[in-house]
Amino acid sequence: MGEAPVEQERKSRTFYGRRQGRPLRKQATDLMENLLPSLTLLLELGEEKNSYAPFNPAEQFGNGNPVWLEIGFGGGEHLAYQAEHNPDVNIIGVEPFINGVASLLKHLDANGARNVRIHQADVRQVLPAMTKGSLERVFLLFPDPWHKTRHNKRRLLQVETLDHFARLLKPGGELRMATDDMGYLRWMLERAVPHPAFEWQASGPSDWDRRTPDWPQTRYEEKGVEKGRKPGYLRFLRKA
Numbered sequence: 001m002g003e004a005p006v007e008q009e010r011k012s013r014t015f016y017g018r019r020q021g022r023p024l025r026k027q028a029t030d031l032m033e034n035l036l037p038s039l040t041l042l043l044e045l046g047e048e049k050n051s052y053a054p055f056n057p058a059e060q061f062g063n064g065n066p067v068w069l070e071i072g073f074g075g076g077e078h079l080a081y082q083a084e085h086n087p088d089v090n091i092i093g094v095e096p097f098i099n100g101v102a103s104l105l106k107h108l109d110a111n112g113a114r115n116v117r118i119h120q121a122d123v124r125q126v127l128p129a130m131t132k133g134s135l136e137r138v139f140l141l142f143p144d145p146w147h148k149t150r151h152n153k154r155r156l157l158q159v160e161t162l163d164h165f166a167r168l169l170k171p172g173g174e175l176r177m178a179t180d181d182m183g184y185l186r187w188m189l190e191r192a193v194p195h196p197a198f199e200w201q202a203s204g205p206s207d208w209d210r211r212t213p214d215w216p217q218t219r220y221e222e223k224g225v226e227k228g229r230k231p232g233y234l235r236f237l238r239k240a
């Protein structure tokens with residue numbers, strides 16, 4: 001007998017994205033050498049292959065401020081905006097693509113925000129190592145859609161990912177997700193709405209088609225809108 005879909009989802013862990021694109025320019029290389037070291041998340045390797053030792057995100061910042069996590073921040077404009085507009089919050093960004101890390105550094109260099117720690121990796125290696133109840137907000141914005149049915153298992157949002165978010169978010173904490181792929185939007189809702197730890201913050205049937213005012217547009221989103229795609233925005237609260 002075949003495995004239940006949820007069990008198949010729990011097992012798919014191979015990384016399929018890009019880690020390097022065009023070579024970095026001089027300014028980006030300088031920022032990687034001079035700014036990144038002070039903003040790097042300090043992690044120790046774990047005992048298992050491709051794992052990290054357990055860590056408490058708050059200890060990476062040396063203050064008692066809430067910690068938010070942005071997964072796959074791409075060009076980093078959303079993360080840099082949130083860091084600049086929420087100076088009393090600490091933000092961890094995890095992104096495997098080196099050009100994305102360099103782009104985030106450029107934004108942080110420009111806006112001066114330093115309440116950020118960056119880790120260049122597959123987030124699925126990082127989530128299990130974080131302390132339970134250590135996050136107040138998680139952003140998963142426009143994750144790679146993997147439209148073809150046979151590639152759906154590569155999607156970052158799986159039931160297992162939601163289980164991690166449920167463990168990591170404090171009660172009342174928020175999970176924000178967005179996508180402009182209607183199939184992925186349905187997929188997100190099908191998994192997150194019935195999840196016992198989350199409550200969808202939809203105040204009406206068309207609630208998913210607008211961002212809250214504290215939610216700036218990402219570059220990927222902007223390019224999609226220019227091509228006629230329609231993004232969906234989802235907010236879930238971690239139940240007590």
Ligand SMILES: C[S@@+](CC[C@H](N)C(=O)[O-])C[C@H]1O[C@@H](n2cnc3c(N)ncnc32)[C@H](O)[C@@H]1O
Pocket residue numbers: 015017018071072073074075094095096097100121122123124140141142143144145156218219220221
């Ligand atoms: C379509 S882009 C969207 C980027 C950004 N969130 C935005 O809206 O502009 C998806 C991003 O997720 C990153 N990504 C893919 N797999 C990931 C993983 N396993 N862990 C963390 N980030 C990942 C990709 O490198 C890419 O930057």
